Amino acid sequence: MQKYSILNLVKEAFNKHEGWEVAWKDPNPKKEYDVIIIGGGGHGLATAYYLAKEHKITNVAIIEKGWIGGGNVGRNTTIIRSNYMHDENGLFYEKSMKLWRSMSQDLNFNVMFSPRGIINLAHSDAQMNSYSRRGNSMRLNGIDALLLNREELKKIVPMLDFSENVRFPIFGGLMQPSGGTARHDAVAWGYARQADSMGVDIIQHCEVTGFDIVNGKIKGVKTSKGEIKSKKVGLCVAGNTSVLAEMLNMTLPIETHLLQACVSEPIKPILNHVVTFGAGHFYCSQSDKGEMVMGGDLDGYNSYAQRGNLPTLQHVLTEGIAMFPFLSKLKMLRTWGGIMDMSMDGSPIIDKTHIEGLYLNCGWCYGGFKATPASGWTFAHTIAQDRPHELNTGYSLNRFSTGRLIDEKGLGTKTWIS
Amino acid sequence: MLHIKCPHCGLRSQNEFSYGGDATIKRPELNKEISDKDWDNFVYLRKSPRGKHLELWQHISGCRQWIKVERDTLTHEILKTLKANEEI
Numbered sequence: 001m002q003k004y005s006i007l008n009l010v011k012e013a014f015n016k017h018e019g020w021e022v023a024w025k026d027p028n029p030k031k032e033y034d035v036i037i038i039g040g041g042g043h044g045l046a047t048a049y050y051l052a053k054e055h056k057i058t059n060v061a062i063i064e065k066g067w068i069g070g071g072n073v074g075r076n077t078t079i080i081r082s083n084y085m086h087d088e089n090g091l092f093y094e095k096s097m098k099l100w101r102s103m104s105q106d107l108n109f110n111v112m113f114s115p116r117g118i119i120n121l122a123h124s125d126a127q128m129n130s131y132s133r134r135g136n137s138m139r140l141n142g143i144d145a146l147l148l149n150r151e152e153l154k155k156i157v158p159m160l161d162f163s164e165n166v167r168f169p170i171f172g173g174l175m176q177p178s179g180g181t182a183r184h185d186a187v188a189w190g191y192a193r194q195a196d197s198m199g200v201d202i203i204q205h206c207e208v209t210g211f212d213i214v215n216g217k218i219k220g221v222k223t224s225k226g227e228i229k230s231k232k233v234g235l236c237v238a239g240n241t242s243v244l245a246e247m248l249n250m251t252l253p254i255e256t257h258l259l260q261a262c263v264s265e266p267i268k269p270i271l272n273h274v275v276t277f278g279a280g281h282f283y284c285s286q287s288d289k290g291e292m293v294m295g296g297d298l299d300g301y302n303s304y305a306q307r308g309n310l311p312t313l314q315h316v317l318t319e320g321i322a323m324f325p326f327l328s329k330l331k332m333l334r335t336w337g338g339i340m341d342m343s344m345d346g347s348p349i350i351d352k353t354h355i356e357g358l359y360l361n362c363g364w365c366y367g368g369f370k371a372t373p374a375s376g377w378t379f380a381h382t383i384a385q386d387r388p389h390e391l392n393t394g395y396s397l398n399r400f401s402t403g404r405l406i407d408e409k410g411l412g413t414k415t416w417i418s
Numbered sequence: 419m420l421h422i423k424c425p426h427c428g429l430r431s432q433n434e435f436s437y438g439g440d441a442t443i444k445r446p447e448l449n450k451e452i453s454d455k456d457w458d459n460f461v462y463l464r465k466s467p468r469g470k471h472l473e474l475w476q477h478i479s480g481c482r483q484w485i486k487v488e489r490d491t492l493t494h495e496i497l498k499t500l501k502a503n504e505e506i
Contacts, residue, residue, distance in 0.1 A: 242465065242466035253462035253464070254464065255466045301489075304468040304492045344462045401454060401455070401462075413461060
């Protein structure tokens with residue numbers, strides 16, 4: 001594979017940039033693979049990459065019904081963090097942080113990882129106490145956490161509304177300095193290019209229409225491009241998991257919901273961190289192009305529509321303006337929606353299933369992007385070794401029936417309440 | 419904006435309603451022996467179909483009644499609304 005480097009860039013500059021190879025091929029599916037990954041999003045691509053890199057399994061197909069980068073990997077707000085309290089989450093997402101830090105080098109693709117720090121605002125004494133507890137839990141798991149008071153926050157995010165007479169005054173915040181953002185398209189393209197170079201077939205515009213299961217064992221999948229055999233199949237189709245589950249006669253602890261995001265017109269640099277509102281659900285960062293990238297609540301009803309309604313956007317941006325009054329002066333550039341698996345405890349599922357050779361990766365709620373590398377890494381391990389890695393043992397499918405939930409937010413099963 | 423026809427009040431905007439989830443889920447009967455599997459089904463497992471979905475909404479800023487809504491989860495089209503005690 002052609003290496004992306006400053007030398008090659010200069011060389012190609014003299015060659016009118018006509019010598020660049022395609023980043024990944026467009027193969028027809030073979031009759032049989034060692035592993036089939038359904039879903040060519042970030043998690044599916046990362047899974048194929050780590051299957052090839054860590055487990056030397058390269059006879060792998062990724063089946064994608066749309067195109068690479070067209071799903072949630074290109075629709076999220078690019079936030080990366082590991083500021084979780086529960087051990088299962090903290091350790092898993094910290095593994096992800098480690099992989100993020102070396103991703104551009106590993107993939108030979110600049111994913112523009114920017115550890116600019118993420119700050120969760122607190123609006124009461126009780127919330128400061130709760131953040132202090134979460135910060136301590138994070139530190140015990142080796143994750144960086146800083147509790148900031150109001151005066152410290154004024155220095156680093158001066159454009160927040162620090163007035164005394166607001167409904168939700170700012171008391172302080174919890175910061176994870178190593179959190180940040182990355183360019184989401186580059187993550188998809190980088191994983192796709194490397195996976196392809198190691199022999200993985202990326203088959204786009206190929207929809208799964210059924211499964212071939214004999215005596216409780218998976219034998220292959222039926223697709224719009226014909227039947228493909230494989231003894232191991234991994235599902236990585238966040239948002240559409242329940243649709244595939246129905247084909248498998250499985251009912252999962254998941255509902256598919258709709259989440260919107262938006263960006264403003266680009267402005268000069270004003271916000272150096274990712275900041276989240278603590279009295280509702282709103283988060284904001286500034287992209288390298290200068291757009292304010294914003295998101296918040298789910299639309300709140302089951303949906304596969306990938307587009308939302310204005311009342312939710314209005315509600316979310318009202319919180320944004322309460323936090324950053326200057327946002328009210330900006331024009332909206334784009335809004336869009338994505339659909340996601342909302343699991344019943346807010347945590348993902350990476351596990352085997354009752355069907356031999358069928359593996360499940362789902363339930364990412366609205367936090368899947370930051371998990372991309374660790375999700376791929378642990379799912380590849382689960383598929384290759386036919387058992388979960390210790391990092392994803394907690395993300396089991398049976399934790400709901402056994403009561404071993406990982407309910408980080410303590411919200412219970414009402415996934416539409418965010 | 420969704421427009422939901424409340425069977426008690428008529429056509430109203432989505433802002434007046436709050437969502438209550440899948441209306442086909444039945445609570446296990448209390449005076450019978452209930453297995454862990456039954457509780458699992460009731461509390462956690464959802465079909466979450468792409469297409470027709472029968473769901474509960476509450477007209478919380480209106481008549482405050484719970485209602486049933488049949489809605490397409492792919493197009494957001496509202497196909498039918500019923501009183502909470504009516505069957506489709």
